[in-house]
Amino acid sequence: MDYIAGIDIGNSSTEVALIRNNNGYEFVATSLFRTTGLKGTVKNVPGVINALEQAAEKADIAVEDIDRILLNEAAPVIGDVAMETITETVITESTMIGHDPSTPGGVGLGTGTIVDITADREAITEEDAVIVVVPAAVDFADAAATINEWAEHAIDIQGAIVQKDDAVLINNRIDQDIPIVDEVTKIEAIPRGQPAAVEVATEGSGQTIDQLSNPYGLATLFDLSSEETQKIIPVSRALVGNKSAVVIKTPAGDVEERTIPAGSLTIIGEHGNSVSINIDQGADNIMTQIDELWPIEDIQGERGSNIGGMLSRAREQMGEVTGQDHSEINIRDIMAVDTLVPQKVEGSVASEHSMETAVGLAAMVKTSELPMQQIADEIENRLETEVNIQGIEANMAILGSLTTPGTDVPFAILDMGGGSTDAAYINGNHEISSIHLAGAGDMVTMLIASELGLDDRELAEGLKKYPVAKVETLFSIRHEDGTVTFLDEAVDSETFGQVVLLKGDGEMEPVGIDESVEKIRRTRRHAKEKVFVTNAKRALRQISPTESTRYHSFVVMVGRSALDFEIPEMISDALAEYGIVCGRGNIRSTTGPRNAVATGLCLSYVGDQAEFDVSVPNGLASAVGLTELTGDKQS
Amino acid sequence: MDYIAGIDIGNSSTEVALIRNNNGYEFVATSLFRTTGLKGTVKNVPGVINALEQAAEKADIAVEDIDRILLNEAAPVIGDVAMETITETVITESTMIGHDPSTPGGVGLGTGTIVDITADREAITEEDAVIVVVPAAVDFADAAATINEWAEHAIDIQGAIVQKDDAVLINNRIDQDIPIVDEVTKIEAIPRGQPAAVEVATEGSGQTIDQLSNPYGLATLFDLSSEETQKIIPVSRALVGNKSAVVIKTPAGDVEERTIPAGSLTIIGEHGNSVSINIDQGADNIMTQIDELWPIEDIQGERGSNIGGMLSRAREQMGEVTGQDHSEINIRDIMAVDTLVPQKVEGSVASEHSMETAVGLAAMVKTSELPMQQIADEIENRLETEVNIQGIEANMAILGSLTTPGTDVPFAILDMGGGSTDAAYINGNHEISSIHLAGAGDMVTMLIASELGLDDRELAEGLKKYPVAKVETLFSIRHEDGTVTFLDEAVDSETFGQVVLLKGDGEMEPVGIDESVEKIRRTRRHAKEKVFVTNAKRALRQISPTESTRYHSFVVMVGRSALDFEIPEMISDALAEYGIVCGRGNIRSTTGPRNAVATGLCLSYVGDQAEFDVSVPNGLASAVGLTELTGDKQS
Amino acid sequence: MTDQQAKPVASDGVPQIVIRYVENEHSLVEYIEYGIEEEGVPWRKQPLEDDADQPKNSATELAYQAASDSGLKIGIGVSRDKTLTLHHARLPIDKPVLSVIDPTNSQARTTGTNAARLAKRMPLRVID
Amino acid sequence: MTDQQAKPVASDGVPQIVIRYVENEHSLVEYIEYGIEEEGVPWRKQPLEDDADQPKNSATELAYQAASDSGLKIGIGVSRDKTLTLHHARLPIDKPVLSVIDPTNSQARTTGTNAARLAKRMPLRVID
Numbered sequence A, B: 001m002d003y004i005a006g007i008d009i010g011n012s013s014t015e016v017a018l019i020r021n022n023n024g025y026e027f028v029a030t031s032l033f034r035t036t037g038l039k040g041t042v043k044n045v046p047g048v049i050n051a052l053e054q055a056a057e058k059a060d061i062a063v064e065d066i067d068r069i070l071l072n073e074a075a076p077v078i079g080d081v082a083m084e085t086i087t088e089t090v091i092t093e094s095t096m097i098g099h100d101p102s103t104p105g106g107v108g109l110g111t112g113t114i115v116d117i118t119a120d121r122e123a124i125t126e127e128d129a130v131i132v133v134v135p136a137a138v139d140f141a142d143a144a145a146t147i148n149e150w151a152e153h154a155i156d157i158q159g160a161i162v163q164k165d166d167a168v169l170i171n172n173r174i175d176q177d178i179p180i181v182d183e184v185t186k187i188e189a190i191p192r193g194q195p196a197a198v199e200v201a202t203e204g205s206g207q208t209i210d211q212l213s214n215p216y217g218l219a220t221l222f223d224l225s226s227e228e229t230q231k232i233i234p235v236s237r238a239l240v241g242n243k244s245a246v247v248i249k250t251p252a253g254d255v256e257e258r259t260i261p262a263g264s265l266t267i268i269g270e271h272g273n274s275v276s277i278n279i280d281q282g283a284d285n286i287m288t289q290i291d292e293l294w295p296i297e298d299i300q301g302e303r304g305s306n307i308g309g310m311l312s313r314a315r316e317q318m319g320e321v322t323g324q325d326h327s328e329i330n331i332r333d334i335m336a337v338d339t340l341v342p343q344k345v346e347g348s349v350a351s352e353h354s355m356e357t358a359v360g361l362a363a364m365v366k367t368s369e370l371p372m373q374q375i376a377d378e379i380e381n382r383l384e385t386e387v388n389i390q391g392i393e394a395n396m397a398i399l400g401s402l403t404t405p406g407t408d409v410p411f412a413i414l415d416m417g418g419g420s421t422d423a424a425y426i427n428g429n430h431e432i433s434s435i436h437l438a439g440a441g442d443m444v445t446m447l448i449a450s451e452l453g454l455d456d457r458e459l460a461e462g463l464k465k466y467p468v469a470k471v472e473t474l475f476s477i478r479h480e481d482g483t484v485t486f487l488d489e490a491v492d493s494e495t496f497g498q499v500v501l502l503k504g505d506g507e508m509e510p511v512g513i514d515e516s517v518e519k520i521r522r523t524r525r526h527a528k529e530k531v532f533v534t535n536a537k538r539a540l541r542q543i544s545p546t547e548s549t550r551y552h553s554f555v556v557m558v559g560r561s562a563l564d565f566e567i568p569e570m571i572s573d574a575l576a577e578y579g580i581v582c583g584r585g586n587i588r589s590t591t592g593p594r595n596a597v598a599t600g601l602c603l604s605y606v607g608d609q610a611e612f613d614v615s616v617p618n619g620l621a622s623a624v625g626l627t628e629l630t631g632d633k634q635s
Numbered sequence C, D: 001m002t003d004q005q006a007k008p009v010a011s012d013g014v015p016q017i018v019i020r021y022v023e024n025e026h027s028l029v030e031y032i033e034y035g036i037e038e039e040g041v042p043w044r045k046q047p048l049e050d051d052a053d054q055p056k057n058s059a060t061e062l063a064y065q066a067a068s069d070s071g072l073k074i075g076i077g078v079s080r081d082k083t084l085t086l087h088h089a090r091l092p093i094d095k096p097v098l099s100v101i102d103p104t105n106s107q108a109r110t111t112g113t114n115a116a117r118l119a120k121r122m123p124l125r126v127i128d
């Protein structure tokens, strides 16, 4: 029997479809292996061979039994991602405390002059309202006793700032109820003698401070002019959503929200015009420029900026693969997304973090072709089997996708991978147009990592792919949708109280992030929406004859990001308003959204055989591949 | 002593500021009462008198001691809201079961021909895969026994559809694990003999079905052509997010998603051009037209539609107040918002609801002026006190808002009420421009009610104003942010397990809605965002000299919707990217965002007095009011 | 009737609803169990001998004892006179969650359903 | 040392953490209590006479008994040899949540904090 293998080398995965001629061709095995090395280099060969071995094993043959190997003409595209933060918050003097400790004390708003609890009581005039500062050296019981003593001597104590985690202990031992903020590590940095305000919101959900987070509230408390009110805005905005906070009026200092020079991009359109745009103008502006200058000839980034570095890196990487010079390699698309990233506030008193504005960028490098022939040659050498470079990726993907039941020409595919979002459209005359856009699975992972303040990309990948839950008790977890599952065995004490990834098979991996399940879910979904829904519409618009997304009737989603548990539904939802039939592919009725290209390679080669076990419209393979396909057997 | 009262009659509240001359004027009382009757009619007088009585009591005087009353020239604006559903899902035959019962049985996907469990086993051929239907008359233990018996006789049972809540009981007593959907009330409507597929997702968060909610999955299961796949789209979309579902292939029937003729709007611009637009084109298109035709002369709705009815009603209501003819009354603005409302699916087998597309609309009627004089006359009669109509609302609001510390001219105000969002801007020359837009607190309430499927507007008002929590155990509640509060006393059994409104003071009101806390929170915040953030930007853009939102430097938010615990921060957030200082007002450093107009009335009258206890810039009152204001005492 | 020795903690650790009932009323108990089983929450039974010499425990007392034994703090009591009570160990003993007198099988089942819903933090079904 | 009679249910109903300790170790107990108090969770103490004739209960056993008494199922045991153990009534008796031998006052306080965080479903603090 004749065995033929179709091989799709992608940026992250290498897939194989294996067919044999048993009085007519039939598919006998499918496999997938991690792509080794950069796509388009001979380093891919080990991964190819591994994938072939897996497929051969499933088909109960040896790799040597494969008579012919079909290789895809891989899309000459590399994607990369980077994040550019464009603001930072600097506290030039200790103006605010906004770390939001978990157990503040008391409730309400208090204003007064800052006084150390060790100060001489006689020195405090009775008219002054005071905010008391309690360093770690002072035991909480003593602090409470002192506060009571001062109160007996008619000193108006309005609030307290405490170094240790003692706010509740102190509040329970004093006679009045004053707002107390604790766990203030750098207590020595708080300027004694300055006016301050302390606010603690009432306990309960939705309860956040509302005076210190309102610039006019601060103006009222500190009697600010309108110029001073304008300056205090970064403080009030940093405190929005806090359950407690302290603001101190310092003689010179304030909180500065600086714009970091984030660099600029120069976008050059194919029609000759070009535009320079600063990244801090935000993603919407950048994408508008991309849209107006489309199609893009090249994009350059300012030297020394993060984005400049990323674009260089992407060019270099492509140069490694093709041997071309930097100058011959073009950046054909970028995707920009506005986001917020938690950054440590410089000069902060209690390790505060604030959410800084940032722009996430994905870039796509494209060149004319990849040197697949050297890969083909190497495989031929190693396996002593004939290797054909069978067809370009987009065409093969279309052909393979057509094996999804319910599909027919004309239709479009969305191939959602890691480095790029690709789309192709085949019209009634079997003509195929295709496009590659920057921004796909890797960008989603980066956005999740940035917005949650994670360095660990693997963890971010996990947060992308799996839903989370909170370990509430030793025997139960609460899911994202609020339902509770009871466990058969107790969790261990490191897992208790943690947010965990639910990887299936009952495995729960603690994520070690101090965020709520709801926040993680929102971040994850938002990242997927910003990247894939946007690019789905962009791609479908670009490949439609009328440059309109709503032109399409049928869209099939393939690629491994189409396996995601949320992305296909988000896209279907977004396309529904255009009346588009959109769903995850089901290649050969069995493999879901995977293996489209490898399947298409086999179909296009076999084109002139009489019997086939998947249904493809007559005459199709001939139009997209190399041979005639007649008399398909309908499955 | 001289006592003077400023009275602001609004659509929902009537506010009073009371000042007295004590060698210089000082504010002595503030009060608020519900507005009685339609604003601008003599029916307002009882509410006015009530408010005056409250203020007098707080100042320890009698209403008769008030020497002069200042009335606002109330904005001649009425707002109204309506919802227009533009799609409906009709199941012409029992094609799908998507009610998502809470305890389905088994897991996985099964396809087969529908057979009643009471059928004669001998009649079933062994090759057929079957889906078994279990009516209420069959006890679950018998059903399980029958299934086991059939399985012993090599009948391939792939799934079950059960009338009673017995899925788990049955699954626990049969030998295989098959997907079982239960609580199917109209079991008799399921067509025996037809092909069907049953899917139950694995237990756990994020786990939803993925075959029956994918049109190509349905195409695979039922071997559909691409035309048939296109028709099945409403079924797959209706099942997205379900934990379980059944789809039945019926000979003729399918699910139709019909567009309901929702009527059209005719928008007439002041410059003479007009446009007709169908409501089912969606909110974005409607708002684009409004924007292009701005300023609006009038808007008419198609007779017989909901929107037509609402616009008529608004005109009538204004006509009642002013005595004008319908034809003299113009609709000057509408706000349209895309939304989804749960509607019962017609012809459904198990009382399914689906989310149908709808457009929410707010309209604003404006006329030249309201007959305030008759109100003034009536008050004069009743109290025998002199009544002046002191100034137009926008100017008085500006003046009163300036008593917020940290404000200065030029600046803008956003007055967020119930029926309209109003804005005013005062420039360096003390010239004031103002605008009224449709869409405010009432629209937020309507959107919350519609999206949660509530008839009860009062409940929706509560859901707007207060955060929610879930009563998880007899002694604890879980807040929106995931934190848990332990209660001192047990809740009663009607409150247990319910979502409750936290009204402050420890009061928990069960809301009786079967939605998660997260869903309610999202709906509430989304409604506030769609109405108030949009209108904040619209309003500020229209009143800026350069027709650009980012022109503004200072914005003060007033009105009772500015009391909301979320809205001011959402707006501040949205305006932050423009570098705007935005915060809730603090009238007279004491009353927060309330009483701006009433305070402004007093200030403008008193203009030429030497002493004043609030700080207003020199020369200001003269520009906006009637008298000179010199030598303000700074507070 | 002798009280069985209350086991303070389930030795396997998994918390369960506890049903405590007088032996001859086990037909109702069967339906209670169906209600709990359908909801997927674990449970166990504590049958008591129907000893006519011992003083009768009311369903409320039985339910409270059961709840105190239960790792979920949820108990159902069935007394000799066919009263069904659902209780929680943290409520005052005289204020159970609900009680039904001489219930039908369907009402018994709904009581079981409600015991499980108490554990799953879902609103209770009205017993009609 | 005699065991106090375990009270199966707090009569006022509000669930509490239970600290069970040998009398002469009450200085450590003070710091445990501070940890719990700061977190805002209710608790009560069960002091035991230090009777040298009775067999010594380990901190783990004391903690487990305390947890079984506790409405929150959370117990802390302090043994005569200054071992501190935090336990939960549903864990196997020999597998407590954590134990500290001869703790400092700060470590004792963190143990109290962790007992409360167990109740509040928050991650535990590392005892350093």
Ligand SMILES: Nc1ncnc2c1ncn2[C@@H]1O[C@H](COP(=O)(O)OP(=O)(O)O)[C@@H](O)[C@H]1O
Binding pocket: A009, A010, A011, A012, A013, A014, A416, A417, A418, A419, A420, A440, A441, A442, A461, A464, A465, A559, A560, A561, A562, A563, A564, A565
């Ligand atoms: N189960 C999954 N759920 C969601 N995303 C996935 C899953 N498996 C892989 N991915 C994502 O798919 C991307 C790779 O897609 P793939 O089609 O293999 O790309 P390529 O064609 O470039 O090799 C990565 O971003 C990865 O995170």
Ligand SMILES: Nc1ncnc2c1ncn2[C@@H]1O[C@H](COP(=O)(O)OP(=O)(O)O)[C@@H](O)[C@H]1O
Binding pocket: B009, B010, B011, B012, B013, B014, B416, B417, B418, B419, B420, B440, B441, B442, B461, B464, B465, B559, B560, B561, B562, B563, B564, B565
């Ligand atoms: N505490 C509150 N939180 C949020 N919204 C509120 C609150 N109190 C009143 N509102 C809303 O304010 C609106 C009425 O505002 P108001 O300024 O009184 O209007 P008007 O000026 O037309 O009388 C209503 O939509 C009401 O729901």
Ligand SMILES: [Mg+2]
Binding pocket: A101, A102, A103, A104, A105, A165, A166, A167, A168, A182, A183, D038
């Ligand atoms: Mg604290």
Ligand SMILES: [Mg+2]
Binding pocket: B101, B102, B103, B104, B105, B165, B166, B167, B168, B182, B183, C038
């Ligand atoms: Mg069920």
